[in-house]
Each structure stands twice: as C-alpha cells, then as structure tokens.
Amino acid sequence: MVLAQLGGSISLALQQMNKATTVDQKVLNECLNDIARALLQADVQFKLVSDMLTNIKRIVNLDDIPTGLDKRKIIQQAISKELCKILDPGKPSFTLMKGKSSVVMFVGLQGSGKTTTCTKYAYYHHKKGWKPALVCADTFRAGAFDQLKQNATKAKIPFYGSYTESDPVRIAVEGVERFKKENCDLIIVDTSGRHKQEAALFEEMRQVSEATKPDLVIFVMDSSIGQAAFDQAQAFKQSVSVGAVIVTKMDGHAKGGGALSAVAATKSPVIFIGTGEHMNEFEVFDAKPFVNRLLGMGDWSGLMDKIREVVPIDQQPEYHEKLKEGKFTFRIMIESVQNILQIGPIGQFLSTIPGFSEELMPKGNEKEIQAKRQRYVTMMDSMTNEELDSCDPKIMNESRIMRIARGSGRNLREVMEMLEEYKRIAKMLSNMSALTRNMSAQATSNVFPPQMLKLMGGLQNLMKQMGSTKDMMGMLGGGKK
Numbered sequence: 375m376v377l378a379q380l381g382g383s384i385s386l387a388l389q390q391m392n393k394a395t396t397v398d399q400k401v402l403n404e405c406l407n408d409i410a411r412a413l414l415q416a417d418v419q420f421k422l423v424s425d426m427l428t429n430i431k432r433i434v435n436l437d438d439i440p441t442g443l444d445k446r447k448i449i450q451q452a453i454s455k456e457l458c459k460i461l462d463p464g465k466p467s468f469t470l471m472k473g474k475s476s477v478v479m480f481v482g483l484q485g486s487g488k489t490t491t492c493t494k495y496a497y498y499h500h501k502k503g504w505k506p507a508l509v510c511a512d513t514f515r516a517g518a519f520d521q522l523k524q525n526a527t528k529a530k531i532p533f534y535g536s537y538t539e540s541d542p543v544r545i546a547v548e549g550v551e552r553f554k555k556e557n558c559d560l561i562i563v564d565t566s567g568r569h570k571q572e573a574a575l576f577e578e579m580r581q582v583s584e585a586t587k588p589d590l591v592i593f594v595m596d597s598s599i600g601q602a603a604f605d606q607a608q609a610f611k612q613s614v615s616v617g618a619v620i621v622t623k624m625d626g627h628a629k630g631g632g633a634l635s636a637v638a639a640t641k642s643p644v645i646f647i648g649t650g651e652h653m654n655e656f657e658v659f660d661a662k663p664f665v666n667r668l669l670g671m672g673d674w675s676g677l678m679d680k681i682r683e684v685v686p687i688d689q690q691p692e693y694h695e696k697l698k699e700g701k702f703t704f705r706i707m708i709e710s711v712q713n714i715l716q717i718g719p720i721g722q723f724l725s726t727i728p729g730f731s732e733e734l735m736p737k738g739n740e741k742e743i744q745a746k747r748q749r750y751v752t753m754m755d756s757m758t759n760e761e762l763d764s765c766d767p768k769i770m771n772e773s774r775i776m777r778i779a780r781g782s783g784r785n786l787r788e789v790m791e792m793l794e795e796y797k798r799i800a801k802m803l804s805n806m807s808a809l810t811r812n813m814s815a816q817a818t819s820n821v822f823p824p825q826m827l828k829l830m831g832g833l834q835n836l837m838k839q840m841g842s843t844k845d846m847m848g849m850l851g852g853g854k855k
C-alpha cells in the first residue's frame with residue numbers, strides 16, 4: 375500500500391538528515407520539505423501539512439538546543455509527536471458497559487465499506503464476550519439487507535431488517551427497540567451510503583440519528599478517497615456527531631493520507647482499520663505505533679502482541695534449554711516456520727520491526743513466500759524424529775533426502791533448498807542475539823519463545839550487517855532460489 379511508501383519516503387528523509395555531519399537550519403529545512411512532499415503525495419490535506427511544519431519548526435529551535443543534546447533525535451521526536459497529534463485527537467468518550475444497551479451508528483459514503491465493517495465490528499466485540507446485534511437501516515441499496523444478513527449469519531450475530539419497509543428511521547427504531555429488549559449490549563445500526571451533495575439523504579441520516587440516539591457515530595472511510603476526505607468527513611460531522619473513524623481497504627493501493635485528513639476534519643480518532651474483505655481482517659488502530667512504523671521506528675509492542683497471539687507459552691522452556699546449549703534443530707525450525715505462518719502476511723509482520731520498511735519487501739511474491747514456507751512444513755512432516763532432533767546437517771545423506779522428497783511429494787531440489795536454509799539459519803543463530811539486547815529481559819522472557827527470539831535477533835542483526843533485506847528474505851523463504 376502507498377502508506378508503506380509514505381513511511382519509506384519519511385524514513386528516507388530522516389536518514390538523509392542523519393547522514394549530514396552537522397544538523398543546521400538548511401539540513402532541517404530540506405528534511406521537512408521532503409517529509410511535506412511525501413505527505414502531500416499521499417493525499418494528506420495541504421493545510422494539515424503546512425500546520426504540521428510550522429509546529430515542528432516552532433518546537434525545534436536549533437539555536438536553543440544545548441550542545442550535547444542529540445538534535446536528530448529531537449527533530450525525529452517532534453515529527454513523530456506532530457503526526458500523532460493529527461492522528462489521535464483523543465479517545466472517544468464512549469465505552470461499552472455490561473447491562474447497558476449501547477447504540478453505535480455507522481455512516482459514510484457509498485461503497486466505503488460500512489456494511490462489511492459493521493459486521494467486522496460486531497464480530498470483534500462478539501469474540502471479546504460482548505453481545506452485539508446488527509440493524510440494517512440501509513433501505514437505499516437493494517441487496518444491503520441480504521449482505522448484512524449473510525455476514526451476520528456467518529458470524530452468528532442476531533440481525534434485524536426488512537425487505538418491504540422503505541423508511542430507514544422506522545427500521546432503525548424497531549431494530550434498536552427489539553435488541554434492547556433482548557439485552558444486547560452493543561446495537562449496531564448500518565445506514566445507507568451518501569454523498570455530501572445529497573441533501574435529502576443527509577437529512578434522513580440526521581433523522582435516524584435523532585430517533586436512535588446513538589452513543590457513538592462512526593464515520594467509515596475508504597482509504598483511497600484522497601483529497602476529498604476532508605470535505606466529506608466534515609460534512610458528515612456537521613450533520614451527525616461523529617465520534618470515531620474507521621478507515622477501510624488499507625490493504626489496497628490506497629494513498630491513505632486521506633485518513634489523516636478525515637481525522638482532522640472530524641476531530642475524532644481512527645479506532646480500527648479494515649485490511650481485507652474478510653471478517654477478521656480488522657485491526658485496532660493505535661496512532662503512536664502506527665506513526666512509529668511510518669517513521670521506520672518500528673513497533674515493538676505490536677510485534678509482541680502479534681507473537682503473544684500465536685505462540686503457546688508452554689513451548690518455551692524446552693526450547694530455551696536447547697538453544698542455551700546451542701542446539702538449533704529441524705524441529706525448532708519447523709515450529710518457528712509454523713508460528714510465522716500463523717502470524718500472517720510476512721510484510722505486515724516485518725513492518726513491526728524497528729528499521730524495517732515494507733517498501734523493502736520484494737514486490738508481489740507474498741504468496742510465493744507463504745507457499746515456500748508451507749512446502750517446508752510438508753517436507754519436515756516427512757522427517758524422522760532422529761532427523762528432526764538433530765543439529766547436525768551431516769546426517770542428511772542422499773538416501774534420507776530422497777526419502778523426504780518421496781514422502782512429501784516434493785522434488786530433490788526443494789529438499790536441498792530447505793537444508794540450505796536450515797544451515798543458513800543455524801549459522802546465523804550461532805552468533806546473533808541482537809533482539810535480546812534491544813528489549814528488556816523481563817519482556818522478552820515472558821513473551822517470546824527463544825527460537826522466535828533468535829530468529830528475530832537474526833533479522834535485526836542481519837539488517838544491520840548487510841544494510842539490506844535480501845538475505846533476511848532468503849532466511850524467511852523469500853530469497854533467491
């Protein structure tokens with residue numbers, strides 16, 4: 375997505391500044407101009423960009439910075455702070471409460487992804503133990519009710535709508551009343567898509583809001599909307615009291631800068647982002663880690679959360695012991711590969727690592743990488759316990775290799791390639807532990823299984839040593855064949 379490019383351009387501007395022997399006004403101005411250009415190219419509204427630059431220049435007064443203080447760091451912090459300020463104007467005051475039926479109304483332009491997002495939002499809360507329900511007050515688009523019904527049924531969430539009633543206010547009120555009686559604690563009202571020029575539809579939206587008295591109105595915005603985002607978002611805000619924004623289609627080739635403009639227009643924070651058409655392609659949005667990623671500063675907390683989700687804690691002690699003794703076995707490799715498979719798209723995962731930009735990923739071969747890792751898992755399934763628990767690649771003689779190839783239905787070249795990969799990782803692991811140095815001992819020991827830690831450490835170190843991601847991609851299955 376282009377947001378990754380934006381991140382890449384901003385990190386590049388910062389790197390250029392870091393290369394300068396001294397940071398003077400000229401270097402600072404050049405850096406800020408590059409950042410402004412990158413933001414404008416990503417469709418962030420001009421006024422926002424110019425206000426941001428003015429603020430940074432006010433905060434960073436080079437003449438006043440005492441010698442000994444790191445000017446680069448101060449500049450980077452100021453940029454990060456200003457971007458966070460745009461993206462996070464404070465949390466919405468709304469919180470769900472057990473025993474209370476809260477109403478959340480979704481509004482937005484046609485096709486922005488409201489209906490899809492309503493179900494994602496309901497499903498997210500359902501998984502967290504809340505009791506959500508969906509009301510389809512979109513009487514404008516034929517098929518909207520069927521879509522909501524289908525999604526809701528899949529997610530096992532109660533829904534309400536009508537094929538015959540054409541008054542959205544009536545449907546919304548009936549639906550909300552029904553689910554209040556059923557003690558649902560989150561009643562989500564989906565409304566028709568509309569455009570700011572459509573005055574009658576805006577009036578209708580206002581009436582639905584007035585009749586249902588939502589505790590929160592969420593403005594759903596397609597990330598590709600671009601420069602129009604500010605005006606559209608502002609029009610919605612003027613008609614109903616928008617309290618939060620959800621940005622959809624962040625997985626596409628959107629410029630994404632519109633998201634920043636929508637936040638500025640509504641003075642409401644982005645609370646979730648949609649990253650695909652499926653129900654679980656929905657992420658909680660947090661401005662600070664997001665900005666840090668944009669600036670190439672990584673997001674350790676996001677990385678830890680992702681890993682905490684997929685790595686069983688009980689796997690840790692045994693591996694810890696083995697690795698302490700320097701035993702990196704095929705079994706450890708297979709489990710690492712499986713864990714990485716569960717984490718999801720490797721680009722997303724790597725972008726949480728400080729210093730890594732998604733832009734550096736080899737383009738277009740995410741599927742290939744996943745397929746390769748899947749192949750490894752299949753091949754390792756055909757290995758004996760002796761082979762899996764050995765850390766001596768020499769035991770893999772010709773007949774064993776042929777047996778693995780036959781058993782897994784792969785060819786000899788693929789088995790050899792996996793062995794080479796194993797040797798490469800084992801070699802790297804023998805001299806790497808960068809990650810542990812970067813993180814507090816307490817955090818690491820609680821969160822990562824050691825094999826994962828080592829792999830991460832490998833990534834970090836490798837990036838430092840080589841100044842590129844080529845070999846790192848190789849290690850994860852995306853490198854040269």
Ligand SMILES: Nc1nc2c(ncn2[C@@H]2O[C@H](COP(=O)(O)OP(=O)(O)OP(=O)(O)O)[C@@H](O)[C@H]2O)c(=O)[nH]1
Nearest residue numbers: 484485486487488489490567622623648649650651
């Ligand atoms: N790739 C991707 N597609 C999405 C995402 N969210 C929604 N979509 C797709 O966007 C299209 C429009 O989504 P809807 O949920 O129907 O949009 P809507 O805002 O309810 O549409 P109207 O009721 O006509 O205003 C559908 O094809 C969705 O599958 C997302 O995060 N990523």
